[in-house]
Amino acid sequence: MIRNVLGSVLALAGAAAAVLSPFRDWYDGRLGRQYQIDELFTGIIGSRSGPMGSVFLAFLFAALLTVVGVVLRSRLLVAAAGVVVLGFTVLWMVRQGQAMGALTVAGDGSGLQEGVAYAAGGGALLLLGALVMSGRQGGRHPARGGHDQPYEAPGSEHPDTWPPTQEPGPSVQTSTLPEPEPDLYTGPSPGGGHRPDRQDQDTAPHPVVPDEGPQEGRPPRP
Template identity: 45%
Template sequence: MLENIARNKRYVVGSVLVLAGVVGVVWSVWRPWYNGRDGRFYALGSVFDGISDTRAQLFGSIFLPFAFAALVAIYGTLTRSRRLVILAALLVLFITALWMLRQSQLVGGLKVSTDGTGLDVGTANAVIGAALMLVGVGVWGKQQRRPLTPPAEEPEPGPRLRSVSTTGKPGRSGRPGEAEAPEERPEERPEEPPRAA
């Protein structure tokens, strides 16, 4: 019982971390990613083909895979599926890493500065959100696999029948309570009829 209570506490704490990571990932597209440009303005295709200055629509931007990852992570949390949450976090990290690669190719190397240029809080929110999702899954702990077949039940031993002596004297085996087989005496044997000649 105590083990179940501890497991439920770990699940609640881990789920809070996963959901916090989901919020951070989704919120990151409304934050600036590079040189003050919000993540929702980066087209999803430009992440694979090369970043351009054209602003993308919301559902044509990197918001689309992030929203999909968020839904997968929420579903994985409700069903306690570690694989789904890990898959969602890896998707976010993959898109973010690919965007960083394309952005560095465009500007000739990424930089971080405090004057609003270079990498900004949106990128950090995406990475930290994915990391929180992975940490939350780790807090859940390992799942105990249930056996495919229930363990075979051992048959209960049946009642042992014992013969009881009415005299209370020990039998031939020397154990009290066991009946002794009656002995045949010569005088008690029935007489055999005479044989016909």
Template identity: 55%
Template structure:
């Protein structure tokens, strides 16, 4: 819970820094929103044309802010990390394209010329988003609900895996036979019947009831 809160704060700060960076100077007092987005992917290189706001460097950082907001609300580390990669990726891509337009090099001068605060805001915002994704713990996983009832944590007596049989006696692990699950009443011999119960031997010949002797 605490890690998610700290990660959310870092993510919001990083997304805000990245979103505001196109409104600051990026190179030689030129604002980031004055760079055309299509020039980063085209073969013509970076030109001096000023594009519309939505087709400038503002668009990828707007997407970064939306991904960050969705990741914080959903407590998704993947979305926050994706936002950080997007911010850093477009910053590095811009540096490569502008470096090509300036003879293969970029400068950072003390008088404010060269790389400016907008680049630092975009790169720093991307790094903060990656740090936020590492700090966040993500969504908590659901634990299985504990079993309830008289046999919670144990097998029921009528289960084949139960350590006790229906009589409450422990099963023998070495016995290959399974004891009956329900008690059965013993069968009695019917002396007056025409036969005998199945599974019982008849009385031996010559046997008679002592009480019937006269």
């Protein structure tokens, strides 16, 4: 955020300097807005033109491009504006040098003037602003190693979220075997010991029932 603000300030300052430069002297007392755009391609002559047919039009387009780039936080548009300003400035210097035979800087105002410095400085600020800007930030990306898509556990038909969770396994159940029945003669086997089989039961001695003698109403027991 701070980088975008700082880059936007630099870019807007560069655009303002570029738009102001055609209204300053460029060379030998001649204003920048008096140089026609076609002179930059065909050669500089002594004719003078209005602002809308001069390099001012190119710099105004670069300023509008800068404003759009700052609003959209587009580094590409701001950099393109800087290239336009610097490109026209360098092209003018080449044509002016061809027309005059050389470019000079003199204190009496007969050489390069402050208008050229405004244009060159404005283009440099535009490129610096595009370099400082961080641009538009995309959406939040998942952390490295994370998954933004549902995770499907191996062998499962139902997707689950990350981290994978597993369904609880079958609970431990107690034995469903029936409890050992108590032996008719020896009683239940403590601790789940050996249970006599049927043959052992047949050969086991029968308990002796004591004779209680004859009772009334009942025949004696043989």
